[in-house]
Amino acid sequence: MTPPNGAQALWQTLAAHGVGTVFGYPGGAIMPVYDALTLFPDIRHILARHEQGAIHAAEGWAKATGELGVCLATSGPGATNLVTGLADAMMDSVPLLAITGNVARHLMGTDAFQEADITGITLPITKHNYVVTDPNDLPRIVAEAIRIARSGRPGPVLVDIPKDVQLAAFTGEVHGPQAAPEAPAPDPHALEAAVALLKEARKPVLMVGGGAQGAAAEVTAFARAWRIPTITTLMGLGAFPASDPLWLGMPGMHGSVAANRAISEADVLVGIGLRFDDRVTGRVKDFAPQASIIHIDLDAAEISKIVRAHVPVRADAAQAARLLTERAEPLSHPDWTATLAEWRTRGEHPTHWGAAQAVRQVVARLRPQDVLSTDVGQHQMLAAQLARFEQPRRWLTSGGLGTMGFGFPAAIGAALAEPGVTSMVIAGDGGFQMTAQELATLTKYGVRNVKICVVNNSYLGMVRQWQELFHERRYSEVYLGDSNPDFLKLADAYGISGWRADNSADLEGAIDAWLAHDGSALLEVVVPNEHGVFPMVPAGAALSEMIETEPQAVQGSRA
Amino acid sequence: MTADHLAAPQDHLVSALVRDEPRVLTRITSLFGRRAYNIRSLSVGSTEQPGVSRMTFVVTGDRAIVEQAMKQLEKLHDVLHVVDHSLEKFVDRELVLVKVAITPESRVEVRQIAEDFRARIVDVGRRALTFEVTGDEGKVTAFIEQMRPFGILETMRTGRVALTRGSNADIPGHVYHGETRALGPLLTATAAED
Numbered sequence: 025m026t027p028p029n030g031a032q033a034l035w036q037t038l039a040a041h042g043v044g045t046v047f048g049y050p051g052g053a054i055m056p057v058y059d060a061l062t063l064f065p066d067i068r069h070i071l072a073r074h075e076q077g078a079i080h081a082a083e084g085w086a087k088a089t090g091e092l093g094v095c096l097a098t099s100g101p102g103a104t105n106l107v108t109g110l111a112d113a114m115m116d117s118v119p120l121l122a123i124t125g126n127v128a129r130h131l132m133g134t135d136a137f138q139e140a141d142i143t144g145i146t147l148p149i150t151k152h153n154y155v156v157t158d159p160n161d162l163p164r165i166v167a168e169a170i171r172i173a174r175s176g177r178p179g180p181v182l183v184d185i186p187k188d189v190q191l192a193a194f195t196g197e198v199h200g201p202q203a204a205p206e207a208p209a210p211d212p213h214a215l216e217a218a219v220a221l222l223k224e225a226r227k228p229v230l231m232v233g234g235g236a237q238g239a240a241a242e243v244t245a246f247a248r249a250w251r252i253p254t255i256t257t258l259m260g261l262g263a264f265p266a267s268d269p270l271w272l273g274m275p276g277m278h279g280s281v282a283a284n285r286a287i288s289e290a291d292v293l294v295g296i297g298l299r300f301d302d303r304v305t306g307r308v309k310d311f312a313p314q315a316s317i318i319h320i321d322l323d324a325a326e327i328s329k330i331v332r333a334h335v336p337v338r339a340d341a342a343q344a345a346r347l348l349t350e351r352a353e354p355l356s357h358p359d360w361t362a363t364l365a366e367w368r369t370r371g372e373h374p375t376h377w378g379a380a381q382a383v384r385q386v387v388a389r390l391r392p393q394d395v396l397s398t399d400v401g402q403h404q405m406l407a408a409q410l411a412r413f414e415q416p417r418r419w420l421t422s423g424g425l426g427t428m429g430f431g432f433p434a435a436i437g438a439a440l441a442e443p444g445v446t447s448m449v450i451a452g453d454g455g456f457q458m459t460a461q462e463l464a465t466l467t468k469y470g471v472r473n474v475k476i477c478v479v480n481n482s483y484l485g486m487v488r489q490w491q492e493l494f495h496e497r498r499y500s501e502v503y504l505g506d507s508n509p510d511f512l513k514l515a516d517a518y519g520i521s522g523w524r525a526d527n528s529a530d531l532e533g534a535i536d537a538w539l540a541h542d543g544s545a546l547l548e549v550v551v552p553n554e555h556g557v558f559p560m561v562p563a564g565a566a567l568s569e570m571i572e573t574e575p576q577a578v579q580g581s582r583a
Numbered sequence: 584m585t586a587d588h589l590a591a592p593q594d595h596l597v598s599a600l601v602r603d604e605p606r607v608l609t610r611i612t613s614l615f616g617r618r619a620y621n622i623r624s625l626s627v628g629s630t631e632q633p634g635v636s637r638m639t640f641v642v643t644g645d646r647a648i649v650e651q652a653m654k655q656l657e658k659l660h661d662v663l664h665v666v667d668h669s670l671e672k673f674v675d676r677e678l679v680l681v682k683v684a685i686t687p688e689s690r691v692e693v694r695q696i697a698e699d700f701r702a703r704i705v706d707v708g709r710r711a712l713t714f715e716v717t718g719d720e721g722k723v724t725a726f727i728e729q730m731r732p733f734g735i736l737e738t739m740r741t742g743r744v745a746l747t748r749g750s751n752a753d754i755p756g757h758v759y760h761g762e763t764r765a766l767g768p769l770l771t772a773t774a775a776e777d
Binding site (some may be wrong): 143147151324325329 | 609610614651657658661738
């Protein structure tokens, strides 16, 4: 056996942390790590076709399992191709470890071949990052990086390793997992104040965010014990079961009428594991104008960042929800319940053929244990509105950064993590083409449980919708229909079977065949060009100013 | 105290104890830049504790902005502790070098004012004197204003530095101790053959 070097120490450390799958793409400055990989047959490396595909797959893995996602890239262009995924993971609090090679130490700073200052580049989009300058530091740094990525509010950490450090003799010790710091116990006075507010509430609302995905059971128990009507944000979908009568849907720009009106009318609003994103709040000064706000979050910097909390509670979501459940006094507010029930019937989607109908038919086939991922745009908002999630971590979407191209590779990551479930992707014709080359990854590894649905309206649909509403229908550079590929032929070129439908009846049959196919498959749904997503709160407007249904003049028209 | 008072932009003196590691300064200034917090002065130096540096910032903004800036700082792995000096009594000092133009007529007067401020002359030229003044911000500013009519050629201020008064240290002991657990020498067997 060759004497141990830094690269081997890296794999030893990852193995000691239970890392069994990594996503990556080799290159010159990471070759010693790939060379050492041959000594670790128990670690599965998934070769993507682009580093962005690798990191989104690692994100999908992490979002579906709650465990660390790991990806690997070479220096320079390999490393910079990770940037979008790192920013995405930062915004959506995904525990992620990115390992990059770099040029040898003596070449760093000389503009050497394939050199990029990746730690400098990724400073604002990582929770922390490192350059390893001594091979014996590698295990400590990697262990620390993993702890940072996973603990507290999770996030991405990058470890950059110069090539000569990978090759240098390793004489240190390998570290196992570091103990994670314990979450701070919630301040009892703050909890007391929250209980007091809740007891007096006439129109309470609970808003659950992505930070509560790991605390779904506790948060659900809390909502049920107090009988608080509950909203789940885009990132919080599934953290409270959609079948529960207390569920009001999603808030914000494309939220439900019931959720947005409930926020506008509420007298007490409890936010848990969320950061009051501008897509959720609308115009901030008119957000929940009558409500006393209780904000529970582990990240102190999120409390009162956007919306001033009357009762700030810095705490782990599960722990805070448990403590509040212990103090539960079921609320009775029949007027509020009746009003909400009436609002829940508002803003129903049209049933004529279009993207909404197509997405409705597709997501209806998901089983509770299946995972649904999306890209970003109209199909994403429609899926968020129409899918009904009963379990946490079944909804993978790029919320904060809004990354086109995220959905498909994320679905591959989730599919590899959980081969027993269907990992369904809904993508648009625009976003799918940003990472469509990962079809090769499906084929290479014989991944059988990814079901790709491309909703094809020949446009960058969400941009087109905004141009329609706010730019007098000047459809500047959003038409893709004249140059889209034949998606079925594209899939076929990679050995993936496909089906196509352009009306509701045919779609039903196509879905049957697509899902019944033994292996990953693609379904193209051709829909009319100009449908929009409604309800919609225009950017900069208050939630109370939402447009509930598609304006008549637009319905059914063609480009 | 009114809400208007709370919202008024003010200078806030904040100290951060940070790991003495590469890129820490960049990481912190990049955080301030990205979040559009205004740093009016920044001074950095080592502390009595090896591996720990202290930064003192003057951040301009309303109370909410300063609170947010401090919380964002506390999230950084390199930041061990953040102290808001407005919460306790503190001593602060700033050092400035001021090069003042002189003429045969003004020389005596300039020296007299400098003496009143206990400024030290650190360089003597034919047409200029360079003074070193140490003090709180008010004193330093007053000295510069007194010298302005004679003609200030150059100034260099270090920015404010501060320590909390009394015998309590700003750095709690626990901030120094990270925890790592070694799994043992998994690789040393082959290393020995090397």
